[in-house]
Structures are given as C-alpha cells and as structure tokens.
Amino acid sequence: MASSTVIPPPTAPFATGKKEFGLSGFCSSQPFSSRKSRKSASKKIVSVMAPQQAERRPATTGSVKNAMTMTEKILARASEKPALSPGDNVWVDVDVLMTHDVCGPGSFGIFKKEFGENAKVWDREKIVIIPDHYIFTSDERANRNVDILRDFCKEQNIKYFYDIKDLSDFKVNPDYKGVCHIALAQEGHCRPGEVLLGTDSHTCTAGAFGQFATGIGNTDAGFALGTGKILLKVPPTLRFVMEGEMPEYLMAKDLILQIIGEISVAGATYKSMEFVGSTVESLNMEERMTLCNMVVEAGGKNGVVPADSTTFEYLKDKTSKPYEPVYSDEKARFLSEYRFDISKLEPLVAKPHSPDKRALARECKDVKIDRVYIGSCTGGKTEDFLAAAKVFLASGKKVKVPTFLVPATQKVWLDLYTLPVPGSGGKTCSQIFEEAGCDTPASPSCGACLGGPRDTYARMNEPKVCVSTTNRNFPGRMGHKEGQIYLASPFTAAASALTGYVTDPRDFLQ
Amino acid sequence: MATPLQSRALNPSFAGLEPCRRPRRFLGRPHGLRLAPPSPGLSSCCSGLSASAGVAPLTARKAVAPRPASAAAAAGAAGEPATSFHGLCYVVRDNIDTDQIIPAEYLTLVPSNPAEYEKLGSYALIGLPESYETRFIEPNETKTKYKIVIGGENFGCGSSREHAPVALGAAGVVAVVAESYARIFFRNSVSTGEVYPLETDVRICEECRTGDTVTIELAESKLINHTTGKEYELKPIGDAGPVIEAGGIFAYARKTGMIPSQAA
Incomplete structure (x- = not known):
C-alpha cells in the first residue's frame, strides 16, 4: 500500500513539494483551542473534533510513507484501511x-x-x-x-x-x-x-x-x-490553489466556472478536486458549497474544502454527532496542482451549450436575453439571493426581462422575507425583488433548473435565452432543446436582468 | 445482510467497476487508422483490472438470468455466448449528456417498474438537438433499430440518473462505443448491465456514420465497420465485462457466490 505503487500518467506529474504555504497555511490559522472551548460550552455537541495532529491512526499522522490527501484519508477511515492510494478499490462504509x-x-x-x-x-x-x-x-x-x-x-x-x-x-x-x-x-x-x-x-x-x-x-x-x-475506487486528487483577495463583484460561481473552463467538462473525470488557498478560506459555507457543487461539471468524482473555523461555526447548532475532520498531509500526492490569482479574475459566464464554454461576462454584452433564473442547489441559497438583491439595490432600477426566483429550501425562502439586506436600511430581499419588478419568489424546489414536467414554474417551454445561476447548460436542460442558457453568478444574473443583455455586474457594483 | 459481502470485500474480480484512465487527448489523433491484429501494447495503460481481459475471453460464459432487455440478453439469444454484437450504429458527438439521452421530464418513469422501463426506452436519445436529422427511434416505435451507439468524448456526462443507461438498454442498444465516458454513466452501465460502455482511442464518431453496419467482437476488443471496411481496436472491457454479461452487479454477485443466490 506504499505510495510508491502509484503510477501517475506521464503527462501529469505529481505536484508534490510545490505547496510552499502548504497545510500550515490554513492549519495554523485555525484557533483550535478557542474552538474547543466553544464546542464544549455547547450542550448539543457530544464530542469535539480533533485537529490533525491528534489523529489516532498512525498511518494518517502524515508520515512520509503514508502521506495521503483528504479524500484518501476519508476513504481509508471508512474502509478501515491504514492507508490508501489512488486506484485502490475498497468497500466503504456509508455514513x-x-x-x-x-x-x-x-x-x-x-x-x-x-x-x-x-x-x-x-x-x-x-x-x-x-x-x-x-x-x-x-x-x-x-x-x-x-x-x-x-x-x-x-x-x-x-x-x-x-x-x-x-x-x-x-x-x-x-x-x-x-x-x-x-x-x-x-x-x-x-x-x-x-x-x-x-x-x-x-x-x-x-x-x-x-x-x-x-x-x-x-x-x-x-x-x-x-x-x-459501496465499492469505490480511490480517486487521485487535483489541487486547486486559489489565492488573493476576492473582488467584491466575484462569487464562488465565477471561481468554479474559471476552473471548469480551464480543465474542461471532462478534466476531472474520475478525480477528486481539492480547493485550498486564502481565497477559499475566506469563503462562507454557502459559497464553498457552490464551489464543490459544480465539480461534477468537470467530471469530478468529488470536491473537498478542508474544514476550518468557518465550517465548525456553521455546524455549531446543526449537529450533535461527533465528527472528525481530516486534512491532506503536507507530503500528500496530487495528480496536478492549479494556481489562480483570484484578485485578477473577472466575472464569467458559461455560454451555451456546455459548462466549460467560459467567457468574460463583458465579452457577451451584446447577447440579448429573454429571462433570468435565480435558483437551484448551485445558485438558490440565501447568499445567492442576498447577492442579487445587492445588485438591484445598487442600481435602484427595474428588471427588463422576466426574472424568476426559486429559493432552494423553505429556510432560504424564509430568509428572503426576514433577513435585512446589508446597506438597505432594513429592507428584505423580497422587498428589494418586488421593487425591482422580479417575479414573487416561488415555492422551494429544484424548479426549472432541470426542466422537469411541462407545468414546472419557469420552465423554458420555448427557445428562449436565459441567464441562470444553475449548473448545466446542455441542450434541453431547462426545458426546450433549442433554448440557450448562460450560466452565471447571482451578481451577473441580476445585472443581466437589469439590462436585458448579459452584463458584467461591475456596471452596477462599482 | 452485509456479512456475505464483507467476507468478500476485496474480491478482485468485483473490484473493477471503474476503468483506469489515460491522459486525455482532446484533439484526438490522426484518423483513418486501419488497425491490424490487436496490438497488445494498447491495453498496457490500464491497471490489472482491464489488462487481464485478454487472457479471460468471454466465450465460455453464458448469460445467466439477464433482464429482459439487458445487453447480454439482446446479444446472446437462448444462452449463446455474448461475444459479438452485430447491427446498425447510431453516431453522436462529444459530451452527450444525460439530458440528451433521457430528458428530465421523463424521469418520473421508474426504471424498476417493467412497464415504465419499456417506456423509458421509447424516449432514448430524444433530447438530441434537431441537428441530428435521423431519429434514433422512429415515431410510434418503442425500440431503436440501432443496436450500437457510437460517441466521442465524455459520453453520458451530467446527471447521475440511472435512467440514462436504462433508456438505452430498454430501447435495444447493446453497446456504446466512445472515446471516453463520464464516471457515473460508466458505472451505472456496468451496475445495471444495460449496455457495454466500450472505449476506443480512435475518434470513430468522425469515421462512422449513422446507419453503417458494424460488428463488435468483445473477446478480441475489436469493432468492424462493414460499410467502410475499417477495423478499430477497442480498449478491453476487463472485469466489467462479466458483470454486464450477467445482467448487473446483483446478478453477477449471485452468479459468483458473493451474495446468496436468491433473496427472500
């Protein structure tokens, strides 16, 4: 089971030793001790999560021989193996x-x-x-x-x-x-x-x-x-290091569209995608979910973001089950590593009919659109609607095309009607959407993201052009086979709704 | 319930559901390769999982209790060995996603329900854009006349819907031959035993045309296009072959004694 049995494809050398900031970058920044005390103060939590250095199994302490990625470690634990390498087939216990x-x-x-x-x-x-x-x-x-x-x-x-x-x-x-x-x-x-x-x-x-x-x-x-x-083959891991301060007009959707555009819709087939770096650390949980949500659009088997204080904070009042996070060892082997300076990234879209048809939003400014859709597991979370509201608020104008809003869950729906939008003087998202002339937020469900039955709300029953915060734009995805879907962030979707063309949100946010 | 499985947890022959991948070649390679007798070198990219296929030909195997329209049943009538498939091919391009194979509006059909299984088949590939002038299934028909689907890169990408390989299998497709597959589609094809997801290094979606007559020789990992007279080498299906031939993972596991022969 030694890592030396891994044979990388000749064209993709392992990128070990390139991580100068490495694990210590995010581990050391985590206030482990304060987190523990916070945890033990909560009555709901019956156990605290252990930081990496307190792992019980010798093989996962990061020794040179058995250095593993996060994904390898999780699968090793779930299959009760001391160590795993990419390509190993193992029976995994499902949680x-x-x-x-x-x-x-x-x-x-x-x-x-x-x-x-x-x-x-x-x-x-x-x-x-x-x-x-x-x-x-x-x-x-x-x-x-x-x-x-x-x-x-x-x-x-x-x-x-x-x-x-x-x-x-x-x-x-x-x-x-x-x-x-x-x-x-x-x-x-x-x-x-x-x-x-x-x-x-x-x-x-x-x-x-x-x-x-x-x-x-x-x-x-x-x-x-x-x-x-379940029988699983342990995937090799691609590592995506995203550094730099995220500009205020970007969202995690832009990051993942950038990555898919880079590696293509099959670039991660059979592989794990690990997201690290200061930009990723700065993302809230919903944004991290957007990032991982679309790894399958690159063919990925799974995506992971290392758990940190943001994760633990989110989980604080949600689970009482003990859990034990794992982290990639410093010497873990990655199939390849991609680095991005996010501070230089611009708002993106994926043009019809593939999520890897990346383009700058501003390059598509002449694309006339018929509608905007904000919803789904990718772009229908509370943060997504807050982002859209921010654009509408900044413009103070009305939408020029029908704008459909489908909160992902009942909780998100409630947030739209209760949470004050920052900088709005206490208005809720729903008030801002109403003032902007959007459709009333619909009942929470997957909605028209995948078309669905003919009577699904906001389904594209005609060959329209739509800017959507969803995840796929293959032919027929939202209903009509000849429909055209531009995948975009909620910022870009809201900006496009205001103009009736694919629009860079900087037109309103700066 | 888990015990019989646990005891065989590492049965190597069951551990081959996902093929090893080669580095991707997005632009393909020079076409028109007329391949002489299969070169053993081509299989060396894969780990032991598929590399062993050459020494374990499928000729001796028989289809055991396959599903009504599974790949194995369609190929081998009355227990004939399922080693070759012969018929017309339907050619599609790259990134044929699951919405094109079976649009989401038909996902209300439950594949494990026999009547709905048949209906799923009648909608196979109905999501292809109008640019595909030849219909995969004629109007008012429920089965396709194309037993073999030929695709490009990343066939079956998108959703995890098992309805996709099921729809193809239910429509009468025996095998798909593509340059590569999306992971979940490949796995679902094997788990259900609905279609053989075969791979080739050659960009045959540009060399074959819908309606060409083709033969797949599984044991020899070869595809012959009788219309053009060309032959193509396929990557060995490896240990996934017997699973598909048996009719899916459950049938295979019973056949090989991994789980008890019949449930309650």
Whole structure:
C-alpha cells in the first residue's frame, strides 16, 4: 500500500513539494483551542473534533510513507484501511445515504427486488429522503413518486424524511425542506470526515464540509440501502490553489466556472478536486458549497474544502454527532496542482451549450436575453439571493426581462422575507425583488433548473435565452432543446436582468 | 445482510467497476487508422483490472438470468455466448449528456417498474438537438433499430440518473462505443448491465456514420465497420465485462457466490 505503487500518467506529474504555504497555511490559522472551548460550552455537541495532529491512526499522522490527501484519508477511515492510494478499490462504509423523488422509487424497487419484499434497510437513521425535484406539478407520476417515498419511509421507519403532502401551499408542510443538497447542509447531515452518497450528481456539494460526497445510480443506492456499503475506487486528487483577495463583484460561481473552463467538462473525470488557498478560506459555507457543487461539471468524482473555523461555526447548532475532520498531509500526492490569482479574475459566464464554454461576462454584452433564473442547489441559497438583491439595490432600477426566483429550501425562502439586506436600511430581499419588478419568489424546489414536467414554474417551454445561476447548460436542460442558457453568478444574473443583455455586474457594483 | 459481502470485500474480480484512465487527448489523433491484429501494447495503460481481459475471453460464459432487455440478453439469444454484437450504429458527438439521452421530464418513469422501463426506452436519445436529422427511434416505435451507439468524448456526462443507461438498454442498444465516458454513466452501465460502455482511442464518431453496419467482437476488443471496411481496436472491457454479461452487479454477485443466490 506504499505510495510508491502509484503510477501517475506521464503527462501529469505529481505536484508534490510545490505547496510552499502548504497545510500550515490554513492549519495554523485555525484557533483550535478557542474552538474547543466553544464546542464544549455547547450542550448539543457530544464530542469535539480533533485537529490533525491528534489523529489516532498512525498511518494518517502524515508520515512520509503514508502521506495521503483528504479524500484518501476519508476513504481509508471508512474502509478501515491504514492507508490508501489512488486506484485502490475498497468497500466503504456509508455514513449518510440520500435519495429523492426522482431516483428514490427506482432505488427502492431494486432494494426490494434484490433483498426481498420484507427486507429492512441497513440503518434507518443513516438514510435521508428528500422530495425536491418534481413537487409543484400536476404530473400524476411525479406525485405518485413522492407517495412511493412516503410509503417506503413509513414501512422502514426512516428517521429523516422531509415530506410534503399539501402541494397548494408549501408553508403548511413544516417537514418539507426543498433542494436536497442545501437541505442536507441546513439540517446538519453534512459533517467533516464522513462519507455521504446521494442518487444525484450534485451530491458532491457536501464536499464543502470536508467530507467525501459523490453521486451514485439507483443500483448502487439499492445495494447501499441493504448493506450500507459501496465499492469505490480511490480517486487521485487535483489541487486547486486559489489565492488573493476576492473582488467584491466575484462569487464562488465565477471561481468554479474559471476552473471548469480551464480543465474542461471532462478534466476531472474520475478525480477528486481539492480547493485550498486564502481565497477559499475566506469563503462562507454557502459559497464553498457552490464551489464543490459544480465539480461534477468537470467530471469530478468529488470536491473537498478542508474544514476550518468557518465550517465548525456553521455546524455549531446543526449537529450533535461527533465528527472528525481530516486534512491532506503536507507530503500528500496530487495528480496536478492549479494556481489562480483570484484578485485578477473577472466575472464569467458559461455560454451555451456546455459548462466549460467560459467567457468574460463583458465579452457577451451584446447577447440579448429573454429571462433570468435565480435558483437551484448551485445558485438558490440565501447568499445567492442576498447577492442579487445587492445588485438591484445598487442600481435602484427595474428588471427588463422576466426574472424568476426559486429559493432552494423553505429556510432560504424564509430568509428572503426576514433577513435585512446589508446597506438597505432594513429592507428584505423580497422587498428589494418586488421593487425591482422580479417575479414573487416561488415555492422551494429544484424548479426549472432541470426542466422537469411541462407545468414546472419557469420552465423554458420555448427557445428562449436565459441567464441562470444553475449548473448545466446542455441542450434541453431547462426545458426546450433549442433554448440557450448562460450560466452565471447571482451578481451577473441580476445585472443581466437589469439590462436585458448579459452584463458584467461591475456596471452596477462599482 | 452485509456479512456475505464483507467476507468478500476485496474480491478482485468485483473490484473493477471503474476503468483506469489515460491522459486525455482532446484533439484526438490522426484518423483513418486501419488497425491490424490487436496490438497488445494498447491495453498496457490500464491497471490489472482491464489488462487481464485478454487472457479471460468471454466465450465460455453464458448469460445467466439477464433482464429482459439487458445487453447480454439482446446479444446472446437462448444462452449463446455474448461475444459479438452485430447491427446498425447510431453516431453522436462529444459530451452527450444525460439530458440528451433521457430528458428530465421523463424521469418520473421508474426504471424498476417493467412497464415504465419499456417506456423509458421509447424516449432514448430524444433530447438530441434537431441537428441530428435521423431519429434514433422512429415515431410510434418503442425500440431503436440501432443496436450500437457510437460517441466521442465524455459520453453520458451530467446527471447521475440511472435512467440514462436504462433508456438505452430498454430501447435495444447493446453497446456504446466512445472515446471516453463520464464516471457515473460508466458505472451505472456496468451496475445495471444495460449496455457495454466500450472505449476506443480512435475518434470513430468522425469515421462512422449513422446507419453503417458494424460488428463488435468483445473477446478480441475489436469493432468492424462493414460499410467502410475499417477495423478499430477497442480498449478491453476487463472485469466489467462479466458483470454486464450477467445482467448487473446483483446478478453477477449471485452468479459468483458473493451474495446468496436468491433473496427472500
């Protein structure tokens, strides 16, 4: 299992020893002692997370022989192996398995077919079931699929099921959350060092918490439902070092579009993507989630951001389960390393029809648009709406194209109606959106990000041009095959709404 | 429930669901390669997982209880060895994402439900843009006449929806041949046993045309285009082959004794 068995492709030499700022850069900046005291003061936390130097296993102390990346360490722990190298195939214990209304019924079908009609899931407390894709629709099959989730959860006594029964008003469904990846974080199911699987490609979002999170199909999910295990190949890690102060007109969406544009939609296929550097450290959790959310758009297996004080602060009132973050060893091997000076980056878009068709927003200023969509696991979080509100506030003008707002979760929706927008004199996002002439924020769900049934709110039923804060712009993604989608940050989306053209947010923010 | 699996946790033959990758070549390589007898050198890029395929030909294997329309069943009628597939090919380009393979509006269909499985098949590749003039499935048909799909780079990128390989398999596709695959699509193809996700180093999506007659010789890792008379070397499918042939991971695990032969 020595690391010498790793054979890198000849064209991509390992980038060991290039990290002059290395781990110490973010480790030393973490106030471990103060965090501990804060933790122990909270009654909810039953254990404190251990910093790297307190790891119990000898093989993960960062010795020269077994230096590992974060992803390798998480998988090593979950497979009870002292050390792992990229390419190793291991059976991994699953900490959390998530499924939703689109893939849940099929996964349950496979589970029952293979393990028997009366079979029980491996652990009813480790399964999280989140209806979120096709909820506010009259499509009978879509509604039936939510019923199937409900029946299964009842039969199996699943502990975490975020049900919705009354589709006429989501607010009367206190259990309903909305978009699974954001709900997982908000409900405290994302914890550093753990393994989270989901039947959705954007499950990688949870890597923002320093955990291993990846998307799987129904068959693998059916298997995991019965066994709590999955066979995984340990991926090699690409390291993305982002340094420099983030300009106030940029968001994490710009960073990930920059990266995907750099390495292409297949540049990270089978690989892990680790994000480090002073810029990443400065990002809040929701922004880190945006970063990790789109690693799958580069083909990545998972993305990770090392857990730090920002992570622990976010988790403080969300989970009482003990967790143990892990960090890449200083001598860990990375397949390659990419460095970015973020202070020089400009607002970006991905042009139709691929997330790697990167362009500067200002280069697309002549592209006339028909609509703007702000929503999804990528761009429908509270911070995303705050950013859009900031642009509307700064301009004081009205939108020139229909602007659709779909909060990811019920919590996000509530934030739009309650949180004061900084610098607005106490106005909420919803007030600012109303003044700007946007559509009223819709019921939280995946919405039109992936098209969905024909009657889905804001679905592109005609060949329109849309600037969207979502994650994919392949043909037909938001409905119509000939529709054109420009992926952008909430800043850029809001600026574009104000002009009716793809617009650099600096036109309003500076 | 986990015990039988745990005891076989490292069964090497089950541990090959993801193929080893070569460095990417985005611009392809000189085309028109007419490949003589398969060169053993080409398989050396892969780890032991696939490199062993050459010494373990599939000729002796038989399809065991495959699903109604799984790749193995379609290929080998009445228990014939599934070693070669013959039929018309449908050619697509790079980055065919899962929304083009099966648009999201059809994801309300549950693949494990037999009637809906068939319906999923009827929508396979319906998301391709209008620039694809030839339809993959004729109007009012539920199956395709193209048994083999030929693609470029990064086939099956995007969503983790297992509906994608299922739709292809349900439509009657036996194998996809592409330069590379998105990870989850590849894995789902193997887990379900719906289609063989085969790889080639040659940019055959520029050399084959929709409607060409092709044969895939699995054991020899070869694709023959009878219309053009050209032959192409495929990368060995390796240990994923027997899993697909059996009809997916569960069927394979039962067949090889990794899990009990029949659930309750």
